[in-house]
Amino acid sequence: MAYLLNHPGEIATLVWQHLQMTLTALAIAILIAVPIALLINRVRWLSVPVMGLLGIFYTIPSLALIIFLVPVFGLNATSVIVAMVIYTQVILVRNLTVGLEGIDRSVLEAARGMGMSLWQRWWWVQVPLVLPVFVAGVRISAVVAIAIATIGAKFNAGGLGRLLFDGIQTNRIDKIWAGSIAVAILAFALNGLLLWLEQCSQPANQQ
Amino acid sequence: MGNILFEQVTLKFSGMARPAVDQVTCEIQSGELVVILGPSGCGKTTLLKMVNRLYEPTKGRITMAGKNIKALRPTTLRQKIGYVIQQSGLFPHMTVANNVAVVPKLLKWPAQKIQARVDELLQLVKLPPADYRDRYPAQLSGGQQQRVGIARALAGNPDYMLMDEPFGAIDAITRSALQAEILRLHQHLKKTILFVSHDVDEALRLGDRIIVMNAGRIVQFDTPFKLLTQPADPFVHQLLGADDMVRQLGQVSVDAALLPLPDPFHADQHPAVEANANLRDALSIILKTGAPELAVVDQGKPVGRLTLDHIRTCAREPNC
Numbered sequence: 001m002a003y004l005l006n007h008p009g010e011i012a013t014l015v016w017q018h019l020q021m022t023l024t025a026l027a028i029a030i031l032i033a034v035p036i037a038l039l040i041n042r043v044r045w046l047s048v049p050v051m052g053l054l055g056i057f058y059t060i061p062s063l064a065l066i067i068f069l070v071p072v073f074g075l076n077a078t079s080v081i082v083a084m085v086i087y088t089q090v091i092l093v094r095n096l097t098v099g100l101e102g103i104d105r106s107v108l109e110a111a112r113g114m115g116m117s118l119w120q121r122w123w124w125v126q127v128p129l130v131l132p133v134f135v136a137g138v139r140i141s142a143v144v145a146i147a148i149a150t151i152g153a154k155f156n157a158g159g160l161g162r163l164l165f166d167g168i169q170t171n172r173i174d175k176i177w178a179g180s181i182a183v184a185i186l187a188f189a190l191n192g193l194l195l196w197l198e199q200c201s202q203p204a205n206q207q
Numbered sequence: 208m209g210n211i212l213f214e215q216v217t218l219k220f221s222g223m224a225r226p227a228v229d230q231v232t233c234e235i236q237s238g239e240l241v242v243i244l245g246p247s248g249c250g251k252t253t254l255l256k257m258v259n260r261l262y263e264p265t266k267g268r269i270t271m272a273g274k275n276i277k278a279l280r281p282t283t284l285r286q287k288i289g290y291v292i293q294q295s296g297l298f299p300h301m302t303v304a305n306n307v308a309v310v311p312k313l314l315k316w317p318a319q320k321i322q323a324r325v326d327e328l329l330q331l332v333k334l335p336p337a338d339y340r341d342r343y344p345a346q347l348s349g350g351q352q353q354r355v356g357i358a359r360a361l362a363g364n365p366d367y368m369l370m371d372e373p374f375g376a377i378d379a380i381t382r383s384a385l386q387a388e389i390l391r392l393h394q395h396l397k398k399t400i401l402f403v404s405h406d407v408d409e410a411l412r413l414g415d416r417i418i419v420m421n422a423g424r425i426v427q428f429d430t431p432f433k434l435l436t437q438p439a440d441p442f443v444h445q446l447l448g449a450d451d452m453v454r455q456l457g458q459v460s461v462d463a464a465l466l467p468l469p470d471p472f473h474a475d476q477h478p479a480v481e482a483n484a485n486l487r488d489a490l491s492i493i494l495k496t497g498a499p500e501l502a503v504v505d506q507g508k509p510v511g512r513l514t515l516d517h518i519r520t521c522a523r524e525p526n527c
Contacts, residue, residue, distance in 0.1 A: 110296025113259055113369075114310055114359075115285030124309075128300045 003163075003178035011182060018159035018186060021077055021149045025084035026142060033089055037096030047097065054090035062087065062148045066155055080152035087148060088141035095137025099130035131201040139194035146187045150179075160186065209272025209366055211235040211258060211399060216267035218253055227253040229423035230267070237272075240393050240400040242414035244407065244446070250423040251403045255369050258401065259285045271367065286313055289360030289368040289398070293375045295352040297344040303329070303355050304340040310363035328358040332388065350381035357392070370402045374409070386412055407447055411435075411458060419443050432458045452522045457487035464521050465503045465511030474509035477502040482510055486521060489513050 004011055040047045057065075062083060069079040103126060111121045153161025163179030166172070212234045219226040228250040235241045243251040256262045257269060260281045269276050276284055297306050304325045311321040326336040332354040344352055353373055360368060370389075374382040386409060393400060404410050410417050411431045419426045419434065419442075427439040435455045438444035448454055462482045478496045480489045482505040489501055493515050503511040 104294065104296070104299075106292055106294035106296040107298060109261075110290065110292055110356075111298070113261060113285055113290035113292070113296075115282045115287075115313055116309075117282050120313070125298060 003174045004182060007178075011178075014158065014160045014162055015182065015186060017077075017157075018146070018149050018161075018183075021081055021084070021152060021157060021159055022142065022145045022190070025081045025145050025149075026088065026138065028081070029085045029088040029092055029141060029145075030138065032085065033092035033096060036089070037093050037100065040093070040097050041100045051090070051094065051097075054093060057086050058090045062151055063154075066151065070155065075156050077152065077157035080149060080155055080157040084145045084148050087144055091141045091144065092134075092137045095133050095140075096130065099133030100126065102133065103129050128201075132198055135194060135198040135201050139191055139198060142190045142194060143187050146183065146190065150183050209399065210237045211367065211401065212270045213254075214268045214270070216254070216257065216264045216269060218250075218257060218262055218264045226250075226265075226423050228257070228264070231423075231425055232267075233418065233425060233428050235399060235401060237399055238397045239415045240389075240402060240413060241416050241418060242402045242404050242410040243418045243420060244404055244410040244414075245420035246446070247405060249420040251405075251418075251420050252371055254420070255371055255401055255403050258367075258369055259288045259290060282313075286310055286363055287365050287367070289363070289365040291353075291356050291360045291368065291370040291373045293372045295344070295349075295356040297352055297355055297359070299344050302341050302343060303334070303347070304336075306344070306355055307359045307362050309359065314363055324362060325358075328361055329355075331361070331392070332358045334358070348381075349377050350385060353377060353385060354388070357388075361392075361396070361398075366399060368398050368400045370400065372403050372405065375405075382409075389413060408454075411447075411454070419446065453487055453490070456490055456518065456522055457485050459486045459521060460484070461486060461489050461503055461513060464517065465513055466517055468509060468511055472502075472509065472512065474502040474504065477512070479504045479509075480513065481505070486518055490515075490518055493518070 036050065040050055065086065066079055066083045069082050073079040073082055107125065107129075108121065111125045116124065149157070149159050150161040150164065152159050153165050160179050160182045163175050163182065167175030167177075167179060213231050216228060216231045217226050218228045231254060243254060245251045253262055257264050258271075258276070260276060279287075298309070301309075304322075307325045307328055308321050311324055316324070325340065329336040329339055334351060334354055339347075339351075339355075344355070347355065356373065360370075374385050377385065389400075389402075390413060392398075402413060404413075414431055416428060416430050417434055418428045419439075421442055427434060427443050429437075429439075432455075434443060434447055435449050435458055438447060438449050443449070460482075461480055461484050464486060465482070477500050478492050478498050480492055480501045480503055482503050492501060493499075499515060501513045502509045503513055
């Protein structure tokens with residue numbers, strides 16, 4: 001704990017690197033997951049093969065996955081971010097498809113029958129109804145991504161993992177503690193923020 | 208206002224042996240309430256959904272007020288047609304007011320006009336706006352939800368209403384109240400209404416005329432009374448329970464069967480029945496009171512009388 005307080009500059013840089021990786025990965029992951037989920041929602045039979053594939057990716061240990069990616073993307077943050085994107089897909093796509101399927105069919109039929117265009121149905125009806133489930137998925141993904149980003153330090157990606165790995169190499173218990181605590185606080189904070197967003201997106205009738 | 212004209216309308220879903228709707232030709236008059244009645248799978252809902260182009264016919268043509276419905280974009284067409292479905296289909300994340308305001312918003316009405324319209328409609332379906340405007344659908348009973356569904360369908364002031372078994376999932380007492388409400392609204396607003404139902408009593412009660420469908424075809428399209436007294440074939444006969452004399456009496460208004468008042472007639476010595484009641488109601492009163500003769504009253508004034516003998520004649524001879 002003392003280490004954290006005595007090195008505010010270093011810690012701030014590492015936290016910033018950690019956050020940058022996590023948020024970049026989440027943003028890319030969401031951009032990929034939304035079209036995949038919409039496709040599965042339209043073409044039902046795709047659900048099993050796509051979810052199966054994403055599930056298989058999820059079972060590969062993160063260390064191994066990043067090692068696979070290094071020859072392609074280099075020994076830097078990119079490889080780690082790609083790994084985070086792959087990991088979070090299964091969570092995001094599943095939450096989105098479950099959310100979309102959870103919308104009452106009669107609600108969608110009413111929307112169509114009242115003369116809403118495809119675009120209006122998406123923004124006025126589907127998005128608000130899916131949002132709580134989707135944000136829950138983003139929240140879980142964020143925590144997973146923070147964990148993977150920690151390992152990223154091994155691959156020259158920076159972030160709070162640096163404290164941990166430095167500490168292990170130089171046998172500095174205080175650094176190990178500092179790294180662990182900082183990662184935990186970051187995870188809790190992001191989780192809390194997204195939990196709050198989740199509650200905000202909840203329709204009033206379900207609160 | 209306008210009529211709906213089906214000409215040789217056929218819809219065959221791919222992979223099905225026979226068409227869901229098979230060469231349907233008929234005309235719904237402007238301002239008429241027509242019930243499409245039939246067993247499940249007879250094509251009644253399919254026929255309805257072709258009117259707002261949720262389904263497209265494989266053959267044939269549908270025109271509304273003389274215009275082919277294909278001349279309009281589907282969204283524009285649908286905004287001109289009120290649509291009520293069985294599960295109400297209210298948007299759970301919107302308040303009652305916002306649900307009702309959907310079509311006016313699609314039509315880009317100014318905000319003030321929308322708000323006034325919402326309140327007017329909630330009043331019309333007997334949900335005081337001050338109490339209900341800001342509630343969410345989950346906070347309403349099934350019957351109240353369907354009232355909102357009806358208000359929502361009326362919001363854009365459409366000339367036409369399509370109702371797809373709107374009261375199918377509602378308990379009997381509430382359903383009866385909602386049916387009365389539909390009759391009142393129809394009398395008041397004179398919309399052209401197509402109403403799908405599988406409930407014979409509902410069809411007889413609501414329909415100016417009834418389309419009886421079976422296996423994709425129209426079997427008979429007639430007034431409730433004609434369907435009961437002159438069923439086209441054994442299917443209609445059985446579906447409507449045309450042997451049920453009491454049901455038949457329910458279709459004849461007391462007004463149409465009353466006997467003239469004899470000269471000294473002491474209305475207060477006879478049980479009274481309202482002139483707008485039907486013969487079934489009259490029969491119930493006779494059975495309940497044991498009185499041989501009823502006084503028919505209209506707004507408190509006796510206008511005629513009715514006897515058990517005469518009711519019996521009417522049951523046997525429809526043009527009594």
